[in-house]
Structure formats: C-alpha cells, structure tokens
Amino acid sequence: MPELPEVETVRRGLEPVMVGARLVAVEQRRPDLRFPFPDAFSERLAGRRIVALGRRAKYLVADLDDANVLVMHLGMSGSFRVESGGSENSPAPGAPQKNTAHDHVVFALSTGARIIYNDPRRFGFMDLVPRDALAAHPLFKSLGLEPLGNELDGAALARLFAGRTTSLKAALLDQTLVAGLGNIYVSEALHRAGLSPRRAAGSLARKDGTPTERAHRLAKTIREVLEEAVAAGGSSLRDHRQTNGALGYFQHSFRVYDRELGPCPTPGCGGIIRRITQSGRSTFFCAACQR
C-alpha cells in the first residue's frame, strides 16, 4: 500500500492517539512478519510511554520514554486502525467493516484506545532499537534523501544520478538515493516533469556534475506530487485507508498511474498513456510528452 504520502497520512492519524499515551499491553499474534519480531517485543514495550511519532522515508518511528524507538514499516499491505476506547466510539463515515483475519499486533493504550496492525501479505515489519543506534541500523544507514526535506533539489539529484546508466524509473525507486518514492509517485513525478521513465538517470547531470534543466524540473515535481498527495490524505487503492477508516483521495488526481490507454492529461498533448514493465514493475507514461 504505502509510499511516503500514505505513511505520512498514517503518522498524522496515529500521532494524536499515541503521543503522550502509555502502552498498557502489546499483543503480538505471530512470531514474525517479514522478519522475526525482536526478542521480548511485547515485554519491552509494555509500560512505555510514547514520546513522539516521526517518519523517515516509509518508516514510522515511535520514540519511547526508555530511549528506545519502535520502528514500523507497512510493506505492501500493512495498515493501522484505531479503535477508540472513549464513549464516542464512532468510526469515520464509510469506514470498512473490520477484517480481523490478519491482525498481527494490537497495542492497548492507557487512554483506552487500541491500535491494530493488519497486514495480509506480511511484508511489513517492526523493530525495537536504541534511539542513538537508529542511524546505524542496517535498514536506515543507507537511506537516501528525504524528498520533502530541504536537501532535495536539482543539484542533489544531479549529484546522485551522475554517471548512472540505469533508468530514471529505477533510480527514483532506489531508496538509497531518494527515500520515499514508490511505484505510483515515480510515474506521477516523471509525467509532471515531462521526462521519460526510460531516460538514463545520468543524463540529468552535465559532464562536470552540474544539474541540467531537467534535474531542476524533476526535483520540483517530486516535491509537488508528494506534497499534494499528503494534503489529500494519500491514495486509496484496494484496501488502503487512513487510520480512522476514511479514504484518501489522491488517486483521483493520478495523471498516468493505472490509466493505461487513457488520454494524456498534458494540455494539447493528445498522447495515450502506455504501460510498460521496468524492473518487474509497471510504469505508466506518455511517450509523446515525456522525453
């Protein structure tokens, strides 16, 4: 399900529920997701207060009051839902009926709320690490630029992509370069920038490593599409929802993703959206206006 905008939407949904609350009990219903849970996972969490809930790339990072952090990744199909313990126990309009078949972790909070992690495909995972060891964590140490941070601009893209023969599509999916884009938003950002997903990533840098006009354009559209998607509450395809059950609505703003054979939305273009496969994943683009 989740690329950066969906993870950020989840973070914003969980933050007011989790931060300041204490974990009364954590029920871990299976030994592993994509990876085994850390030893004594539930026991180490029980009694801890959640001090902050942050995000790095597609990871959620919950700061605990014992100087550890709970790291959570949603994989392809992970989601959280909140069951309020308060008197007004009403889910958002349109909230889905509960599918509890793949509820793997249940966090019971001191406020009475429960947060349930559901993940049919189990590509997600959780880990518990000392906060000061997070940057050196195997899954964090090689993460690339945070695309909504200040570091991402044309110069940074050119520096990262210089000399690379791989496609722009593959380079943008590489989390060690820019961390947070996934299959949807790469297609969307490239279309907005008018760049072919098949173009060599290295072509965004001049010989001396300085950024081309295209590099500046791409940096701008990456930021734009992610910001717009976050503002829309992410995209709801298949089962992804916000933590209160509400649907995100950015999928209605997709210009190319999942729009094979549809008209190119670029004014005056007249092209047709095509679907191709790159590194085993679908890419959607318009060959007429994306060069």
Added chain:
DNA sequence: AGTTGCACCTGGCTGC
C-alpha cells in the same frame, strides 16, 4: 560498485 532479477506472501480480479 552498479545493475538486474528473484524471493517473500495473500488476495482480488480476469478469462476460460
């Protein structure tokens, strides 16, 4: 070192 393809897992949809 950079690049590519496979593997992990379940469920939903399509077409026979």
Added chain:
DNA sequence: TGCAGCCAGGTGCAAC
C-alpha cells in the same frame, strides 16, 4: 461455479 494465471502500493539479497 471453479480454477488457473496474473497482478498488486516494497525491498533485501544473490548473482552478474
């Protein structure tokens, strides 16, 4: 209705 085949928002890892 049943079932095989394909596809899905991610990413670690082996192999070239």
